[in-house]
Every structure is written in structure tokens, then in C-alpha cells.
Amino acid sequence: MRIIIPLISLLASLLLGACNNAPDPVILNTVKNGTPAMWKVSGTNPDQIGTAYMFGTIHILPDNVEWRTSALEAAIADSDQLVIEVLGLDDTQSAARIFSRLAVSPGQEKLDARVKPSLRDDLDRIVDASNISERTLNRMETWAAALSLASAQTKGLGLDSSGGVEKKLTAQFEKAGKKIEALETIESQLGYFDKLPEEQQRQMLTSVIEESGDSQQAFEKLFNAWMTGDIDQIVTLTDTGILSDAKTRQYLLVTRNQDWAEQLDKRLQHPGTSFVAVGAAHLAGPDAVQAMLAKRGYKVEKIQ
Structure with missing residues (x-):
């Protein structure tokens, strides 16, 4: 659930329109005012003439929280x-x-055959609560079914992506007439999951099932760590589940961070200032994007 959160904004918009039952209101124990972490990256040699602000985001916001600061x-x-x-x-x-093109493939085993027998009752419970049909899930590759069920659990908390940080920042930059660019496409982002070996995909599904009982608490912990800028806690939370597997972590997190650092390095070799807003997990720990830029000679300052 914890590492799946970064893609919920996408999956909520694509999948959960089928979930017509309005969830019961959930009272979340979340911080209302905060200072999410932010860094400034600047050059230290004549080729590094650009500047970047690096802001860790969370893609889903509860109502009535104040994350903006001066x-x-x-x-x-x-x-x-x-x-x-x-x-x-x-x-x-x-x-x-x-x-759909990436998620649905012919000849898939039934979903309950892709988990160990001891988890099948819990899987049935999660599927029933999701309002996604068994037939639909059985046709999906395992990664897609896992993301779909995780998204449904978050929707069940009364959360969606309509007021997420990225959407609010995008609207602000559009209003100011400033350019907006991306580090990945939808296809490339989902492609990281699509190309995972089946063993890792099934580990992802297992994590979704095993963590389903504390989805509210897991979200609250991650959200509060983000709001308070608690990088150590973000590292702790995102080092569990499927990212505890070294190969999966390398593929889903480290490889993407390396690609982003390469792209940003090229941007920083030109004049201008970029505001880079990406999931907080990508800016936490030794494999953080800004840490990779520091290894390339950039000065990195934590300014919030």
C-alpha cells in the first residue's frame, strides 16, 4: 500500500469510476498544518548554470489541510x-x-490462484469491498489488479486525486502562464510495473492484501510524515512491503530516480529555475534524486 500510493492518483481516475457506492465518512487522524520538505539545487561549476527547487509531494490530500508555506x-x-x-x-x-492495453492480457490465472491459500479469504473480502468485478480483475495482469485494489481501498477512505498537490500546483503554474513539463509519460510510468517479473507482481498483490487491514493507519502515517517533513519516517515507511525486495526497489525506485537525475542534470546545464514536484519517496534516503545530483557536483540545500 505504501509504495503503491504514488500511483493512486492515476488509478483513481481510471478505475474507480466503476465504484458507485459512496463510502461511509472516515475521520482521519492527520496533521492539519505542515511544512513538507523542500530543497534547493544549484550548480558549483560553469556548466551548472540552472537552479531547481525539489519539493516532495503526496498525490492525495485530505480536506482542510494547509501545506503551503511562505x-x-x-x-x-x-x-x-x-x-x-x-x-x-x-x-x-x-x-x-x-x-487497459498494458493491464489486460489473455490467459491470466484467476486472481485467487496467484496468492497463497491462506490469503484467499482476505482477497475475496477486498474484492467485494472494491466494487470491481471478479471477471475484470481475473483478466488483469497481477500488478494491475494489485494497483486497482489498493486504489479502491484508498477510495474507501473517502480520498481521491481531485485535490492532489500536483493538480493544485499545475493550476497555479497554468494561471501564471508558466511552462509545465513531465519526467515520465503515463505509459512509461505504468510500464515499470508492467515489466516486473511475475514473482514481484505477486509480492505486490500479497502486500496489498496483508496491509489491507491497516490502510487508514498506513495512509495517516505517510501523510503526517510528509506534512511534517519527517524524511526518516518516510524512508522507514517506504522501505517495507514490496520495496523490501532489493530487485523490486532497484527497478521501481532507484532506476527511476537515476533517470530523473539524468534529466534534471541536463536541465540544470541551461539557465532558468525549475520547480520539481515529485512523490516524497523519491526525495528520501540515500537513493533520493537530489542526493544523486549532489554526487554530480551540485550544491543541495534543505530549505524547508
């Missing part, structure tokens, strides 16, 4: 462009076509 607004005002993970989520029809 330091954040100053960084936004100082920036020429916004760089986010992926563009195109507003075109839900196109996004849904991409998801």
Missing part, C-alpha cells in the same frame, strides 16, 4: 517552470486506453 510560495514565484512526474491524467479516456 517558503514554498517564494520558491514557486522564483521558478520559470513546473516539472512533475507525469502529464496527461486529465485526458482520462486516453489514459484509460493506455492502462
Whole structure:
């Protein structure tokens, strides 16, 4: 659940329109005012002439929380462009076509055959609560079924992506007439999951099932760590579940961070200031994007 959270914004928009039952209201024990972590990256040699603000995000926001600060607004005002993970989520029809093309494959085993027998009752319970048909899930590759069920659990908390950080920042930069670019496409982002070996995909599904009983608590912990800028706690929370497997972590997190650091390095070799807003897990720990930029000679300052 914890590492799946970064993709919930996409899956909620593509899948959960089928979940017509309104969930019962859930009272979340979340921080109402905070200072999410932010860094400034600047060059130390003549080739590194650009600047970037690195802001860790969470893709789903509860109502009535204040995450904006004077330091954040100053960084936004100082920036020429916004760089986010992926563009195109507003075109839900196109996004849904991409998801379906990657997610659905012929000849899949029934979903309950892809987990150990001791988890099948819990899987049935999660499927029933999701309002996603068994037939639909059985046709999906394992990664897609896992993401779909995780998204449904978050929807069950009364959360969706309509007011997420990226959407709010995108609207702000659009209103200011500033450029908005992305580090990945929808297809490439989902492709990381699609290319996982089946063993790792089944580990993902197992994690969703095993963590389903504390989905509210897991979200609260991650959200509160984000709001308070508690990087150590974010590392702790995202080092569990499927990311505890070294190969899966390398593929889903480290490889993507390396690609983003390469892209940002090229941007920083040109004048201008970018405001980079990506999932907080990508800016936490020794494999963080800004840590990789520091190894390339950039000066990295934590400014919030």
C-alpha cells in the first residue's frame, strides 16, 4: 500500500469510476498544518548554470489541510517552470486506453490462484469491498489488479486525486502562464510495473492484501510524515512491503530516480529555475534524486 500510493492518483481516475457506492465518512487522524520538505539545487561549476527547487509531494490530500508555506510560495514565484512526474491524467479516456492495453492480457490465472491459500479469504473480502468485478480483475495482469485494489481501498477512505498537490500546483503554474513539463509519460510510468517479473507482481498483490487491514493507519502515517517533513519516517515507511525486495526497489525506485537525475542534470546545464514536484519517496534516503545530483557536483540545500 505504501509504495503503491504514488500511483493512486492515476488509478483513481481510471478505475474507480466503476465504484458507485459512496463510502461511509472516515475521520482521519492527520496533521492539519505542515511544512513538507523542500530543497534547493544549484550548480558549483560553469556548466551548472540552472537552479531547481525539489519539493516532495503526496498525490492525495485530505480536506482542510494547509501545506503551503511562505517558503514554498517564494520558491514557486522564483521558478520559470513546473516539472512533475507525469502529464496527461486529465485526458482520462486516453489514459484509460493506455492502462487497459498494458493491464489486460489473455490467459491470466484467476486472481485467487496467484496468492497463497491462506490469503484467499482476505482477497475475496477486498474484492467485494472494491466494487470491481471478479471477471475484470481475473483478466488483469497481477500488478494491475494489485494497483486497482489498493486504489479502491484508498477510495474507501473517502480520498481521491481531485485535490492532489500536483493538480493544485499545475493550476497555479497554468494561471501564471508558466511552462509545465513531465519526467515520465503515463505509459512509461505504468510500464515499470508492467515489466516486473511475475514473482514481484505477486509480492505486490500479497502486500496489498496483508496491509489491507491497516490502510487508514498506513495512509495517516505517510501523510503526517510528509506534512511534517519527517524524511526518516518516510524512508522507514517506504522501505517495507514490496520495496523490501532489493530487485523490486532497484527497478521501481532507484532506476527511476537515476533517470530523473539524468534529466534534471541536463536541465540544470541551461539557465532558468525549475520547480520539481515529485512523490516524497523519491526525495528520501540515500537513493533520493537530489542526493544523486549532489554526487554530480551540485550544491543541495534543505530549505524547508
